[in-house]
Amino acid sequence: MSLKHAILVLLEKKPGSGYDLSQRFKRGIGYFWNASHQQIYQELKKLADARWVEFELQTQSERPDKKHYRISAAGRSALKAWLQEPTKHERLNSALLVKLYAAHLADPQALLLQLDERLAAHRAKLEEYVGHESFYLDRGDALSQKQAQRYLTLRHGIRYEWNWIEMLEESRTLLTQGRTPQRPMLERLTRRKIESK
Amino acid sequence: MSLKHAILVLLEKKPGSGYDLSQRFKRGIGYFWNASHQQIYQELKKLADARWVEFELQTQSERPDKKHYRISAAGRSALKAWLQEPTKHERLNSALLVKLYAAHLADPQALLLQLDERLAAHRAKLEEYVGHESFYLDRGDALSQKQAQRYLTLRHGIRYEWNWIEMLEESRTLLTQGRTPQRPMLERLTRRKIESK
DNA sequence: ATAGCCATGTAACCAGTTACATGATTGA
DNA sequence: TCAATCATGTAACTGGTTACATGGCTAT
16 A cells, blocks of 8 residues: 555655645645545554554644654655555546447436536646646756656646546547547657657 | 446447456556456446346356356446436546655665656557557548547547656656756646636 | 534445466467 | 466455544634
8 A cells, every 4th residue: 555655755754643644635745646534544543553653642722632743763664665666557447438438328418517527627727736837947957856856746747637638628529529639649759759668 | 336337338339258348458448447357257246136237158168158248228227327427536646656756765776667667568558559549540530429439538548658658757867867857847828728718 | 604624533335456266278 | 388368256355435423713
């Protein structure tokens, strides 16, 4: 499992409560890892049992008490070990693509609704990400290694959203106007790049 | 769950055994849905219990006996109902991106190995997909609605692989030469496209 | 009043992976 | 002889979702 390790990465960067972590999973690291608060709390408990994290109880007036977690030395070395391990391919299972594949069996109107809903969501995400990008671009050459890494993951997020938008737009065109894209997805120039493996 | 429905889609297209299905999940529909044979056999049993599929036993000499499954009328209407239902967002969890995000904590050599392994896999997939594409392009305007839908899902697969390749190449450049991409991911022209929501 | 944020959790369930199990045929 | 293909499954486990549960504070 990697949720354990994703949490360790976050705590290595900055300690915090389960609640803090669940917020952070919705922002930066949410480009490529998601977790619900239920999962996070259970995982933190396991991590604490394994001594990979430690916490102190912070009592607060005005707000509920909270547990402030930080990574331990053991956690750091577990994280480092995990970083060296080979990484499995993640599978991609998309129910929406299954529906598109079987679109001829569906009511076109109902499918279009679903496409539009998703299109709006991906456009919103993309706008958000493009907004984040200026942070890195303004700094130009002066990006640290850490920042550069994070910028690359953001670029991945941007590409991901952009792809979905293109796919959904092409699907809309097909369903509303019956037109299919005629050009190959990749042109000769880019194809050269593949072959130079 | 959608594995049920993915199976129904496949059986609607063409009946077959569990083994056949597991092969088909590795090919065409594998662009966007994956399933292991263990999952498939268990799911087929449930589908048969629910009367969404039917099967006959085919005894074979020379080869093991098999169960030939086909979709039932009830299965067809369950499938149709599912196609109208709203579709949940799939979450994207990528351990490799988590590792990249935390690359400064890792041994660069070990990480590079992982990147290269993935890069090779994505390049191989891309070549495979680009090969499939000619099937659709040769037919030009003459694509049926069904074929056009399938072509769109293939295009999605091509984009997906291409993205990973770009991301992994940028990461290699960062890890080996310390260079970060300077240009914004999307230029102004394409950005207009986003805003015209 | 009503919703949203802060803050934590449990329990039941569903989905997916890994390990184990069998056994014949075909091609290198 | 070894690996691959055909063909089916069970069992244990891990990971993730949904539903349920509590409760004060702040802003509209």
